[in-house]
Amino acid sequence: MRSMWRTTRQLLTLAWHTDRRRLLVATGLLSAGYLATPLVALVLGSFVDDVLGGRATPAITGGVLLAALIMAELMCAHFAHLSYFELGELMDDALRQRLFTCVGTGTPLENQEQPEFADLLHLVQRGIGRTRSSVEAILEFGGLLLTLALSVPLLFTLDPLLGLLPLLAVVLVEANRLARNTIDTAQRAAARDDRLADHFLWLVSRPESAMELRLLGLTDEVVARHGTAWDRASRRLVRGERRAALLRCAGQLLFVTGYLGALVLVVRRVGGGTATVGDLLVALVLGIAIANRMGVVSGLLTVLREVGTTLDRLRALEDPRPAPRRPAAPAPTAAAEAIELRKVSFHYPGSSTPALRDIDLTIPVGSVVALIGENGAGKSTLSKLLCGLYQPTEGQVAYRGTEITADWLAQVSCLFQDFARFELTLAESVGLGRLPADGVPGADEPALLRALRRADGLDIPRSLPDGLASVVGRSYDEGTELSGGQWQKVALARAFLREDVSLLVLDEPAASLDPRAEHALLTTFRDATAHAGITVLVTHRLSTVSLADLIVVLSEGTVAELGSHDELIGAGGLYADLYRTQHRAYR
Template structure:
């Protein structure tokens, strides 16, 4: 029952915060319609007795009263629907915003690497849309509860034993709670298979993955794996649904037996002359109401229990994403004077028992160009994410001009980073928004956007988009311009270059999707931007690349191996040491001879 109370409390508080007038109006209209039902039963009793007594005038007025009560019963719910339906949509939107806030509203990204977080998030995202009707369920449940109390009092006036009839609804309610728990456990057990099935479906239908899958002849295998994952999920849910249906049917059978017993009591009382025909009509009408109340209530309870589970999972997501409160945030420096220093930094991803970085101590001087080199899995991208503040070191600390990075204001530090990651975002939005998210205040600053696009050598992208800056990119949400991988990356570079006065410029494999000529142009443009940033704000430039023709120009080259700093120095210094860098350089140079 705790889950039910969680749903009722959350929905009412949220609705009151969003639009209290609409909530109160819907509740009042619904209440009038629900109270009209027992009133109609009372009027029917009086109508029956009056008709049998031959009181024509009284019978006529009572008929009018019955008609009015019937109209109120049938119409008030529809009028209330006009109010709570829109409020339910507002609630759904607010809940989606809460999900977004939980996923992206924290400084770190550790929670996004948790399988438990991913499974719980999948369930919440699936069920949030179903909460749209939950506010109606809350209002209906509250009205039905009041209606049941009034019905019980009226039944007790006919026969005290009939007051126990609503209590017969308790077993079905308890059984329904058990049935919902069965369904919820099945959903949680099937979440991983559901997530896998959707991922495989995306692979088999996405324009980015289908060409490779088709050439490899893997389409059939992908569909087989997707069908198998979906079947595992649906089998679990189907068995749970059958078990839940059996439990609910058993609860309903218990109530049906009590319902029949109540009718038998009243009929026997009428045969003994202790009750009139009107009493029989009253009890039949009210017993039908109780039956409808129980049937409706069980369905509404199942809906609210589902909503309650969703809210509990949302609270669980908040707990998993919660960050420990740190010291008061300090502003990011206006200019980088000393640089960034890593002191005995180690890091491991959540749920892992292996350090990706181990005891890394390193100084990255202000104004320098630093290259990170190492084989795949050496920890290069992880180090970049630590410098961005996306993760906190498991141990050790990162100092920015002597200030712990954890003490800096996250928003200010993020605003002073100009990043281009290897897995750059393909934002299928209008070109203006695709580039403008790099610096939101410049979203409608056409000269600034065009300058960033020009610096990134992405003018051809601008030229091929029919509506220019306002033209749509990609086919995912409309008939937009389709771009090559290199063109998407150039737009990522434009977002990077749109940043003002960066303290840290980051490029993670910046030329991975470019040909040699485009790579040369990219680094020429980026070098010009880095020179300006170095002069204006003492910016540190850090890039990851496997191409040593690019790496050799860096002021400092850091070679990572198995999460540790193997060696560092300039290109000439590292070649002279004949270590791992020299070995990797010779291997690549030999391939070009």
């Protein structure tokens, strides 16, 4: 119950800050409608007694008043619904903005890459849409309390036991609380399989993966696995819903039993002449109204608890567990013209094995640096530490003598191996690399063309029907699909658009390029240092790294070798073995 009140307070605060006018209008209209309910019962009872007693004038007056009250009750409910529906839409949007901010910038990247985070995010995305109904739940619950405040005295005058009828509502509330807990447990248990089923559906419906699935004859297998995962998730959810339904039925059965027993008391009083038929109607109308609205509110309170659970999960996403306190690291050289890593180690959340350990490295400004190593050696992890996307578990990363902070991201440009394909206009897809002050990407055409030239991609706008204004990708009818190499050139141009950065990181920049394009790109890297200060290449292609000033060979999370191409070849170590092996394979 305490958590429900906390959720109510949070939602009312959000509603007040979102649109207080709509909140006040909805509250006023709904309150007026709920005030009309006991008045309708009271006037109806008096009207029936006047009709049965042959009192024409009071009966006509009562009939007109009864019609007016019923009309007011219906109209208030209708217009209140419009107000709180619009308010719910605005609150839903406000919470989605919080989620976007959390996922986009507020959560450490290493946390986002964990399956636990993905499960939590999946549940929040599914639950956040219930916010629309939560406003109705709060207002309806408040209206119910108002109705009870007026109805209980009326029922008590008919029979003291009738006045105790609303206490049975506590049973309904408790039954719904237990039912909600049961469903929440089932949802958590089913989240992983539910997400897995979505992934299989995504594989079948995505053109790139669907092509490979058909070629390998795997479509039926993926569909079967989707069905298996969906069945596992569904079974857990259905079991939870069945248990919840039994709990709700038990609470409702107890309420109905108490209500029928109370009506029997009133019927006996009518038969004994101590109560009128109008009194019986008052008891019937109020009892039915309380039962109906209690049923509605019970369902809405279930929604309120679901939204409360979603808000708790959203807060868990926004406030991840703090990273362990880092041991002090040796101070970097004062005002060094370099990026310095001192005793840097990094653990992924939940892992006891370090991805990087005890890295000592100095990267001079103006240099081209290559990170190489076998899969899992730590290349991508180190590149993300250099970018400031990860924070070291131990040690320190500094630029020109100052430890890098969140502001460092503004001085970095990068291309990752799994780069994004923004299916916008070509100008926008490249222009997202540097948003201008007006927030409109792609407006600076000369800068876009310079970036495309450096990425050896000037042929792309020439091949499109509307040049830079052409939509790329086939998600839209007017779009033009690009080849894998063209998409990579667009991503490279996006990275090159920032011309005054201190660090340029390129992860497998030639992976989708042909040999001619790769050669053109290699000559660009040298020029890039004049703009970027430091260029870091992460690659498996050792032909790319021979032009680097410094080659960092990683093995099992440590720096195994360090030096220029000629120095490492002469040393005859790991790099020399890798280079000769790859060189023989390409001869």
